[in-house]
Amino acid sequence: MTDPVDVLIVGAGASGAAVAWSLAETRMRIVCLEQGDWMNPTEYPSAGRDWEARAFSDMSISPNRRKRETDYPVNDANSPISVANFNAVGGSTILYAGHFPRFHPSDFRVRTLDGVADDWPIDYRTLEPYYAENDRMMGVSGLAGDPAYPPKASVMPPVPLGRAGTAIAKGFNELGWHWWPSDTAIATETYDGRDKCINLGACSSGCAQGAKASTDITYWPHAVRAGVEVRTRCRVREITTNGNGMASGVVYFDRDGVERFQPAEVVIVACNGVGTPRLLLNSTSGRFPDGIANTSGLVGKNLMFHPYASIQGIFDEPLDGYRGPGVCIWSQEFYETDPSRGFVRGYTYEINRGRGPVATALTGMFSGRIPFGEGHHEAYRQLFSRIAGMVGICEDLPEEHNTVTLDPELTDGHGIPAPKIDYTLSENSRRMLDHAVARATEVLTAAGAKDVITEAPIGVGGWHLMGTARMGTDPERSVVNDWGRSHDVKNLFIVDGSIFVTSAGVNPTRTIQALALYIADSMKKRLADLFD
Amino acid sequence: MPATIATDNPFTADEQRTLLALVGAVIPASAEFGTPGADDPAIAADILATARPYHAAVASALSQIESTAATRYDAAYTDLDAATRATIASDLSRSRFAGVGTLVTITAQCYYRDDRVMRSLGMVPRSPYPDGFEVPRGDWSLLEPVRQRGRIYKEV
DSSP, X not given: OOOOEEEEEEOOSHHHHHHHHHHHTTTOOEEEEOSSBOOOGGGSGGGSTTTTGGGGXXXXXXXXXXXXXXXXXOEEEEOSSOBOOOOBTTGGGGTSOOBOOOOOXXXXXXXXXXXXSOOOSSOHHHHHXXXXXXXXXXXXXXXXXXXXXXXXXXXXXXXXXXXXXXXHHHHHHHXXXXXXEOOBSBOSSOBTTBOOOOOOSOGGGOOTTSOBOOTTTTXXXXXXXXXXXXXXXXXXXXXXXXXXXXXXXXXXXXXXXXXXXXXXXXXXXXXXXHHHHHHHHTOOOSSOTTOTTOTTSOTTOSOBOOOEEEEEEEOSSOOOTTOSOSEEEEEOTTOSOOXXXXXXXXXXEEEEOOOXXXXXXXXXXXXXXXXXXXXXXXXXXXXXXXXEEEXXXXXXXXXXXXXXXXXXXXXXXXXOEEEEEEOOOOHHHHHHHHHHHHHHHHHHHHHTOSXXXXXXXXXXXXXXXXXXXXXXXXXXXXXXXXXXXXXXXXXXXXXXXXXXXXXXTSOSHHHHHXXXXXXXXXXXXXXXXXXX | OOSOOOOSSSOOHHHHHHHHXXXXXXXXXXXXXXXXXXXXHHHHHHHHHHHGGGHHXXXXXXXXXXXXXXXXHSSOGGGSOHHHHHHHHHHHXXXXXXXXXXXXXXXXXXXXXXXXXXXXXXXXXXXXXXXXXXXXXXXXXXXXXXXXXXXXXXXX
């Protein structure tokens, strides 16, 4: 047994980093257990000639393809969308694109507005100061004044529009539809010890420049300097409880594979919408035979991805190709519900700048636009640096039959049961995807595209993992309360995307982190009676 | 077509011959663009090295290719002309035979990082980092019609 700590955080990703930094000012003894390593940015793919190939191997978004020692397998055979993640200090922010929208006020009130799912127990105004604090910590670039949002400040100027952004923006203007420079977690100026973006173009394989805000280079250096201890290569097997039904600590495997017990006064889970229910379900006891914090039976249920539609245009003129951050502008023309569209809620278009030479070849060869053999080179040159388009990020509504459970056979390297995903695309999502494909095709055509390549849903696109330990005020209908504390176990908190009530139609990381800061602040305000 | 390539790999000599015949048919050399084929010795060696961790899938694909050649043409794949070899590869790729997809992916990865190929595309053969690239900032006055339209979010 190791020395007891005041706060034990499981997971050093987007939310674990934020909650650790915020709680550090309490001077409590805080330890974070992370199954991955500290990453070395000089070893990221963009520092090598094989930068595109590594996205298919050791830096793949799929843990099942990547198969690092620090990964755990995911059985997602029964899902049209496979899970994407990364296990390291920084978590999936190591590989995310840095597209960084906030939720909207309407996203917290979908039951009231549209009669579906549930309202959140908190609202946009509650999170607003934490969004702003997180923006400062992560370093957000953008342009103030977006008419799709309540007023919000920008920390740094937006990423460049470029040739691709210009062409597609003109397409939106032609149709009279909304677009705006994306808020990005990418430094466009030197910021907080990070260098500015130099358009490496490989954001989704880790940023060697350090311009992209992964939490290993944003929150964690501050948290560690403030006294938080991060233990890497420590994989938590279960959360233990004492006779009073309180969490007593965790059992984990250290970097040498030795099983250890870490006692703690408070346990905070920050393992994402798949890792968190996996850990909770694996933490059984006489008092919690179906997993800790699971009296409601909702742990692992209501899994939400964002079904993604990919719509890429082929243009006559050269655009940005492999240069520049993949993200540049967004459109929220179809964000709020319009009953005439045949579905409720809506989606965001995230405009993609282009792709590298290998991705161009694969796109062309597998879509039949580049022939095998004779004619390959001429056809390739019709695509190279001439592909640009967008993805539609569709709001996924919670459904209890979409689940994370424990696989009865598959285990990780320590013998811990792997998560099993059972997920069905809803009719609402299907209609939304179809709408996103059709409208984006109109945009790209108006922008001058001569051909359009589509995929919906993107099969490998399970980047966003939400809803599997939802928050709420009713213990029978939620897992944690309105400030992240388990209804069942009063010293157990959850701060990641699993507590989302609904998914909104935007990338979730900015909201995950704002929620983590809000929960940390709620804890600090209640330190004297935290467990009452 | 080169007779031999790297020997430090798990592929048999027959598998190597089939693989060379395949990748050279998929991406042939081009006099017009001054580019080598994917069966160029340096590129082929890169393909074989990269394919090592995927040996089982790739070997299965090569076996399927030989089998298809035998069924359709009663000939070894390596004895077929380039156009026929490309057609077989394309057909198997379209049928989503997993190993063929893996092999085509690896071929593209290795081919399009070759110095000669990158230069032919107007690229400087280097890694993105540390020099990065230039991207035009753009003209933000394009936003004027969006500003004029005004607020579109729903207040609650």
